[in-house]
Amino acid sequence: MIKLYRLAFVAVFMFTMSCSEDDKAIDTVVEQIERGAILRNIDRVSPNFERTELQSAFTVVLEEQDLEEGGIFDFVRLYLQYLDRTPSNGNNSQAEIVLKDVPSSDFQPGGNGLPVGTIEVIYQDAIDAFNLDSNSILAGDQFELRAEIHLTDGRTFSTENGSSSILTDACFFKSPYRYVINVIDTIDNDLYTGTYSYEIISGPNGSFFNLGEQGIVSITAGNTPNVRNTGLIAEGLEFTIAGTNVYPKIYQSVNLFCRDSAFNALTGPDEENFGIVDLADDTVFELDLVFAYEGWGGSGDLTTPQSYRFRFSKQ
Template sequence: MKNIFKIIAILFGFSVLIYSCDKDPDKPVYDLIESPETGAVLRTISIDNNLLDVFNPESAFKVTLEEQDEENGALMENIEVLVAFNDRTPDNGTTPPSEAMAKTIPASDFSSGPIGLPRATVSVTFGEAVSAMGLTEDDYDLGDIIVVKFRLNLTDGRSFGPESSSSVLTGIYFNSPFQYNSLLSCTPPPGDYVVKMFDSFGDGWQTDGGNGGSGITVVLDGSTTIEVGMCSYHEESDFECTGWPSGQGENECGDQYCFFEAEAIVTIPEGTTSAAWNFPGDQYGEIRFEIYAPDGSLVFDSGDFGETGAGLLPFVVCAD
């Protein structure tokens, strides 16, 4: 691998596979489609880690899944876990796309979840993925993508996977994409990261909500979450605004158009092995932000106002 620091533009687009679980007209799927096909889904409960440390073969992509079929899980035979490589860093040469089987998980590895359906946390390590695809260090670099795909096999011979997906219920109850992107990353430098935030309209941030919303979240080692953001004129929050129009102070401004800038600190402790930065979105296309590493270098610039969409922020900073 040639570089230990990159800023990468990555598209995280998923399609969603949806089939009905039974013929109860009260189910939400029946509100949207008139003649649903009976089948099965793997519903995403949570993505527990989507960063793979290229220097640690045991670093693992993890997702918690819930299986649902017309017999409430009784038809599941197994899940095949496939991995595919997506080369996003042509500086070290272009590695052709590849796909391979990483493992098979039997239905017996699932246990009954809170609503009586089979549920399990499924993982695939970086070492398992590159071994399955036959990749070497010369083939991948920081910022490349390993796509983790699932194929759900039923006891009656039917199978479901990404190729049979549709966008009927994107983001609603089932949330069953059958594939996920995992970013090749590394151990981040510890210290204070400065997040500078801006709003072009002057009424503060509206991210995933019209009157304010969530901030940027940083998930450390897949468990600890730090959240920072910019205040909004429209609702109270713990976020702050520190910038004011030229020549005016806070007391002189006095209306909703005073909320232009903010700055926050994200402290990554010593011993942290991964940090996933996520942006909740931009309701009105008025937001931009910059992230600076502990050494003062700019490591991520969201671009023009409204340019960055919701999701995992595609930048990598590695400790020496």
């Protein structure tokens, strides 16, 4: 489903690709325009829940940025929903709820002098929030966490305020506000790694990815269980193996047009097709990927998402 983002927010955070890790968002916003706020990713410590470890946690370190260098930061409200992606035992998906508020006092000045805090959600707490039976949750199911910044002047900022260059980790601001937490059973670190050939086996004619319809790619293990990285697309396509599902990371940049947000194209997961993987055999697997995810197609306007399926074969 395409979300109609308020594109005016693009202008709020126009910036150049020369931004360094020491720059502050407040130093690069355009003059004469109403300022907002972001939650910049400093570290994705632990992105997923381990199904058999109820105390496993989603953990991310965030830096809050606003016009007053954190001076008008009030609190972060966290929303959570449950997505049942394994229909073999029925569909028990749950609508978004308010999970908790994290006050600005839980954030401390970081290296840039801006508020830095750790957001953590324990798997057991997520289960309890929806009164779910942990035995009914299977690897491949997902929780989705959304952050909403509340400022002392009453304004709030979340996903609907974003632009393509703010939402993606590939650009300076790294502020998606939204995180998909996969439920996983951990696999060996060497599985689904090595040299693979790929081919695009379904999707519209022509590729928007600036790569051939087939080729060779190296797949490496990420820093956390079940996460894999490839060299495909500009940012490098990242995905997670969760049960028999393969989930590409949301908001990955195709072209790294960070200077002009309106032309930065993003990819993300398909909402109906979740790839194909055989956990007993890593020689072949398939991955579904959406170009122009949520409408961010790099054309300057919201465009219709296009679904593609990639097949990877071990060499």
